[in-house]
Amino acid sequence: MSKTTIKDVAGLAGVSPSSVSRSLRGMGGVSAGTTERIRAAADQLGYTVSPAAYRLATGRTGTIAVVMPYLTRWFFAELLGGAEAVIRQAGLDLLLYHIGDLEMRKRYFSSGILRKRVDGVLIATLALTEPEVSALRSLDVPVCMVGTLVEGFSSVCIDDVASARTAVQHLINLGHERIALIAGDPREPMHFTVPPQRHAGYLAALGAAGLPTGPELEAQGAFTVEGGEEATVQLLGRAELPTAIFAECDEMAFGALRVLDRVGLRVPDDVSVVGFDDHPMASYFGLTTVAQDVAEQGRVIADHLVRRAQANGTKPARLGASTRLVIRATTAAPRNKAHNAHNAHKSRTLRATGTAGAALSAARLRRPALANGHDPLERPPGPRPDGHERLATIKKKKGETQQ
Amino acid sequence: MSKTTIKDVAGLAGVSPSSVSRSLRGMGGVSAGTTERIRAAADQLGYTVSPAAYRLATGRTGTIAVVMPYLTRWFFAELLGGAEAVIRQAGLDLLLYHIGDLEMRKRYFSSGILRKRVDGVLIATLALTEPEVSALRSLDVPVCMVGTLVEGFSSVCIDDVASARTAVQHLINLGHERIALIAGDPREPMHFTVPPQRHAGYLAALGAAGLPTGPELEAQGAFTVEGGEEATVQLLGRAELPTAIFAECDEMAFGALRVLDRVGLRVPDDVSVVGFDDHPMASYFGLTTVAQDVAEQGRVIADHLVRRAQANGTKPARLGASTRLVIRATTAAPRNKAHNAHNAHKSRTLRATGTAGAALSAARLRRPALANGHDPLERPPGPRPDGHERLATIKKKKGETQQ
DNA sequence: TCGGGCAACGCAAGCGGTTGCGCTCAACGG
DNA sequence: CCGTTGAGCGCAACCGCTTGCGTTGCCCGA
Structure with a gap:
């Protein structure tokens, strides 16, 4: 019966409601024998205190x-x-x-x-x-x-600042010099504090190392896989490619991995990627990231x-709360700095599959062609009408056509 | 002030608490003028009814x-x-x-x-x-x-039964004949009802088509990525490989994709995979699946x-609630049935990377080597001590060494 | 003009607990 | 043997709100 009240218990135990109350909450002032009778009566009746009454009486809501x-x-x-x-x-x-x-x-x-x-x-x-x-x-x-x-x-x-800095420092330690950022969208309506802080950490690491920073190296998107894809697509449309990408969260990093994969850029051979959060999928992708519990x-x-x-x-x-850098398989030293320095900006049509090298075919193997047409490389991001043109050709590092 | 009671409002409005109560909950019996005064007093005081008192009085908890x-x-x-x-x-x-x-x-x-x-x-x-x-x-x-x-x-x-059946029927329609199941672990402590139902759907489709079923074609694991990996590893240790895999949920399918990728089996060229749920990551992987909202x-x-x-x-x-099959990129007709029929069971050491063909190297590109050692191919599943031996060599379809 | 009816509103009794206070009575020290 | 003490317990007053019922006063029909 869900209607048993404290009075029922009191009646059964032969005491007053106040004694039941005191007894049940262990407030003392009740003899051992009485307590026992009360307890017996209470669970014989399946008594539960009414939260509403309790709250009203005590003023605490629990x-x-x-x-x-x-x-x-x-x-x-x-x-x-x-x-x-x-x-x-x-x-x-x-x-x-x-x-x-x-x-x-x-x-x-x-x-x-x-x-x-x-x-x-x-x-x-x-x-x-x-x-x-x-x-x-x-x-x-x-x-x-x-x-x-x-x-x-x-x-x-x-x-967040120090952790992001650590992540970027890891890239720097590996020898990377052009390190891009995939950042949360500042137009995010909920005003999260995380993106600007990780951004600051990114800048701090680069600044301390005397490495280049600037809008050319930054791209924004939602804090999601799709956001990461869009941001990476932006990056790929820039004049010079980074050798490493720091994504402000793992989901964005996943998006980056996907886009890089599709265009045939190899990770970490061509581009290193580091994320943030240690999302459960991060280990799946072998993503180097900053783990937080x-x-x-x-x-x-x-x-x-x-x-x-x-x-x-x-x-x-x-x-x-602590964080720790988890180094997996998406970060490595840049392939060849000297070679990288004077890389020929050989442009190539992305979707000309006939010319695809093994790397591109590998990408193709992983993700043949999306049936639902949801492909950031084919669909320019909404707000940027020029995205498509810029993507028609991209600069890509030369060489390493296959192992 | 969080302490304003209905009496305060009543006092300010110059009426009795009962009128305030009636008025505020629109129960009628209060004149328009009074209602207005009460409303004004109420939000001047920032009055909120006490949930506890309300619940106690009405008996409903809301x-x-x-x-x-x-x-x-x-x-x-x-x-x-x-x-x-x-x-x-x-x-x-x-x-x-x-x-x-x-x-x-x-x-x-x-x-x-x-x-x-x-x-x-x-x-x-x-x-x-x-x-x-x-x-x-x-x-x-x-x-x-x-x-x-x-x-x-x-x-x-x-x-679940019909939906699973649809998913498997899709594979059958594509021409697959050896269709494996990656199933939820029946030892799952929470006793979910989903796995057995999807299992039933799988069997129904196969049975209706007169295709083979049996323990040889089934493997179990947790309803997670890792579970899917383990189940797939089991499958790969069997005498004859399936040409298609139906995973009872997308997470398991992701695990399957990973393992297949690592061993160099191409999806959907070598093996088709279909999942269930349309997890947000499913489109990322181009996974064919049964979508539910x-x-x-x-x-x-x-x-x-x-x-x-x-x-x-x-x-x-x-x-x-309805479901629908979403066909993406992980399912296709089996490569070559005839060829498939008398495939040479050429065993090859999995981890002998030196002998890896392009496909394996592609897998390697995607996921070079896990830094955390959490690799189902290297670590035999706990409960099955013989897993490692069985995995040392696997049967693999011959041919298609490269794109 | 007067009684009946009906809005509009107040009174007070809960709802089911908690808790300060007062009472009872056994134990105990002087 | 008596006064004091305190443990054990009941009484009753809340806690803040809802709601049945009684009261008031006004409008209306006879």
Whole structure:
């Protein structure tokens, strides 16, 4: 019966409801014998305290809100998984909120829907605007962030700048000098903080090494495989090809790998690629990348949040999370620097398959021809009408026609 | 102020709390003028009803529980995304539960933690045991399932049998006769219903066409990339190679593609591969697969659940979801049936890279050598100590040494 | 003019717990 | 032997909102 109340238990045990309450939550003031009778009565009746009544009486909701801009992307799913385990372990409820677009986001924070509803809020990688921050402050519950620093809120962050710098430094150490960046699109509506930071790390490494930087070496796209493809296509349309590419996230790196593969550029022979995140597919592709344990971050921050939510008065803290460079198979020393220096800019029609060398045929082997026509090399990226022309011919390093 | 109660609003508006309550929820019995004053007072004070008090008073929780065996896997993340949108749209809270392993699962259902906590439950692809079912029944709230049929519960299902059959029929239509299956591991602790159904579809198609079936043509692994790799490795150790492989899910197909690639078998030239699900990466690999719209299923079932939770008395229903075969680039007619028939079983050492033909070198280009040593070809699958020996040499079709 | 009917609104009793406070009574020290 | 103490337990007042029912006052028909 789902209707058993504390009174039923009290009646069965022959005590008052207050004793049942005290006993069941171990507050003392109840003799061992009584406690035993109460416990017996309680689980004979299958009694469960009513969360609503409990919350009303105590004022604590026993609930944590987790708000995420994406549910399906690897990073967020992983984070959610880590947080969920800890939150539930602590006996709290996890209220999930997905903030899909800017309008939802606006409504969400201004509606005050969280008010009186949660004991704590966990927000993933959203760079909050001032009104959003103050809306959260007015909730008067601890707020924890992932990947973003806000005064008064706790957070867990990896060092994106340093980590990106490490990744690029790896390329530099290998001897690369023209290192391109595949970056997140700054027009991204959700204002993530990650892309600019990884961008900064990229620039820092190159700057410190005295290597060239500039728009010629940078291309942008969404933080997805498709975004990575588009950005790489842009790169391939530039006057001079890089010998290495740093992608701000693994998904973009996958996109890069695909495009490079299709045009017959070999990885890492012709171009090295390094990603960021260590997405589960990264090992599949043998992608060199910067690994971060996202689930662990979720656990750490959720644990902190739970603590703050329960023991009120704890101060907000800034937690760190480590990263490490994982070197796999997509990075290597550039083939031949001297040769590379005065490479003949021999242009060649990309889609003239008849002239394809073994490398191109290898690409073809991997991915023969897409039946759904979804091919970035054939379909110029929407916003850039000149993409197609620029791609008709590309500069490619000469030589190494086959082993 | 997060402490504003209905009395504050009533006081400001100069009415009684009951009028505020009636007015705010549009129950009539309040004059237009009063309603206006109340509304003004309410949002001047930033008033929000206390969910706890509301729930206690009304008995309805305004909450839906969503329970998932995985959070990070594509299918479940997608489903969650779809359901979340609908649930929140309906103004309900979404309580997320992750049932990681069997023990959690047991504790979860026996603890009655859902009791008095939710107005409805949405469960993804768990084949419930009898005690679990009755535990859910005793909750006395509508229960909806995804991918599983239970008497008295609603559900949304694709036709796994027919869809799998379609996928295999596609291979048959192309002329394939030796069609292997990469199947989910039956020892999977969570008892999913999908693998056996897709298995049945596979058998049905083959049976109807009079084509061979049997353990020689089947291999098992986890429903993951790694599982697909392991299963494919098993397949490659068999006496006779299939010309086509049906993987019960796309992740497994990805694993198959990788292994085939590494050993130099070309797709679809040497082996056709078809998956199931249309995972976002499927188009990346050009994988022929059976597409299903998982987010849509989440939306549909959540909508149904919300309806049932609100208008009590609605009957449970069985909803369907469609699938469609998406033909991409991993399936083609078998190269040469006649030739195939009396192929010389020329064994060759897999890792003797010196003898590698162009195809193998192409594989090498794609995935040169894993730095982390996580290579199914080098590491025999745990449970099968004889895997390594069997893999030392494999039977491989002769001919087609190069493009 | 007067009674009936019906909006509009307030009263108060819950909903199912928690918790401060007061009572009872056995144990114990002086 | 008596006063004090404190453990064990019940009483009742909330927590904030909903809702059935009673009251008020106005409009209308007879």
